[in-house]
Amino acid sequence: MMPMGTNWRKRLRETMIRQNETVLGFLHRPSADHDTIGPVEQALRRYALRQDIDTTAVRPLQTLFTDLSGAAQISEEITGLLAAKGQSSLPEIRAQVMALIESYKETGEKLLDCENQLKLRLDKMDKVQRRVSSIIELQTNEAMPDLVAATEKYLEVSFRDMTIEPIYKELLFLYQKHIALRESIQLFKVANQASESMCIICLTDPVESAISPCGHTFCTTCIRRMVHECGVCRGRIKDRLKLYFS
Numbered sequence: 001m002m003p004m005g006t007n008w009r010k011r012l013r014e015t016m017i018r019q020n021e022t023v024l025g026f027l028h029r030p031s032a033d034h035d036t037i038g039p040v041e042q043a044l045r046r047y048a049l050r051q052d053i054d055t056t057a058v059r060p061l062q063t064l065f066t067d068l069s070g071a072a073q074i075s076e077e078i079t080g081l082l083a084a085k086g087q088s089s090l091p092e093i094r095a096q097v098m099a100l101i102e103s104y105k106e107t108g109e110k111l112l113d114c115e116n117q118l119k120l121r122l123d124k125m126d127k128v129q130r131r132v133s134s135i136i137e138l139q140t141n142e143a144m145p146d147l148v149a150a151t152e153k154y155l156e157v158s159f160r161d162m163t164i165e166p167i168y169k170e171l172l173f174l175y176q177k178h179i180a181l182r183e184s185i186q187l188f189k190v191a192n193q194a195s196e197s198m199c200i201i202c203l204t205d206p207v208e209s210a211i212s213p214c215g216h217t218f219c220t221t222c223i224r225r226m227v228h229e230c231g232v233c234r235g236r237i238k239d240r241l242k243l244y245f246s
Contacts, residue, residue, distance in 0.1 A: 008140070008145070008148045009136045011148060012136055012148060012151060012152070015151075015152050015155055016129065016132050019155050019156070019158075019159040020125070022159060023125070023159055023162050023164055024164065027168075073173075074176055074177045074180050075180070077103075077177070078100070078103075078180060078184055081096075081099050081100065081103060082096045082099070082100070100181055100184055100185045101202075101203055103181055104178065104181040104185060107174055107177050107178045107181060108178055108201065110174055111171070111174040111178055114167060114170050114171045114174055115171060117167050118167045118171060121162050121163075121164055121167070124158075125162060128159075132155070135147065135151055182200075182203070185203050197217065199217075199221075199222050200216070200217070200218065200232065201218055201219070201222040202219060202221065202222055204219075205219035205220070205221060206219060207219060207243065208220045208242065209223045209240055209242055209243060210240070210241045210243055211223065211226070211230050211235075211240060211241075212237075212238050212239040212240070212241055213235070213238055213239075214230050214232075214233050214235040216230050216231070216233060217243065218231065223240060
């Protein structure tokens with residue numbers, strides 16, 4: 001049993017801080033240990049050349065940054081996707097574009113799912129924080145030692161299931177893949193599409209609607225899937241506007 005004179009409020013706060021650090025500690029790693037920042041800092045140091053450094057031993061920036069944040073994996077996936085659909089004939093080019101578009105859509109769906117998973121876990125952390133704050137506001141009585149011990153156990157079990165790092169890394173990877181696929185698809189746009197704006201989400205249907213107040217535009221199918229937030233900027237949706245082009 002914890003003595004009544006013990007500062008149990010401080011004890012609960014410190015327990016909450018430790019559990020938060022356990023889940024979010026990967027965001028506070030030294031920059032040298034970071035998957036992306038570390039290699040970038042190393043590259044910058046290498047390119048801050050002094051007279052006594054052999055420049056022939058310095059790797060090009062392209063090779064230094066190729067493997068940052070899954071860039072090499074994304075490039076290999078896109079290259080393999082195109083190679084599997086042929087080389088240069090018109091039907092093969094059409095097949096390549098369609099394969100890129102399908103992968104783009106699939107990646108977008110995975111990206112939204114990953115965002116939702118991360119949001120759910122962060123919301124759960126917020127709820128736990130509010131519950132602990134409510135307990136801290138209680139008056140001290142003889143039952144408090146048991147309550148504090150039970151709360152500490154509750155925090156330990158709750159945060160055990162709140163692993164965020166894998167989801168966070170997957171989210172960054174999917175963002176990069178989504179952007180890379182979109183840029184690859186835009187390279188294949190033909191001249192007759194210049195007069196018709198395509199939906200930034202599916203890249204297959206024309207723009208027909210806009211979201212207010214952010215102003216981002218989408219096709220009818222994609223805009224129907226957005227309930228509360230814009231699919232581009234994540235801003236709150238106040239209204240949907242039908243667009244007419246003369």
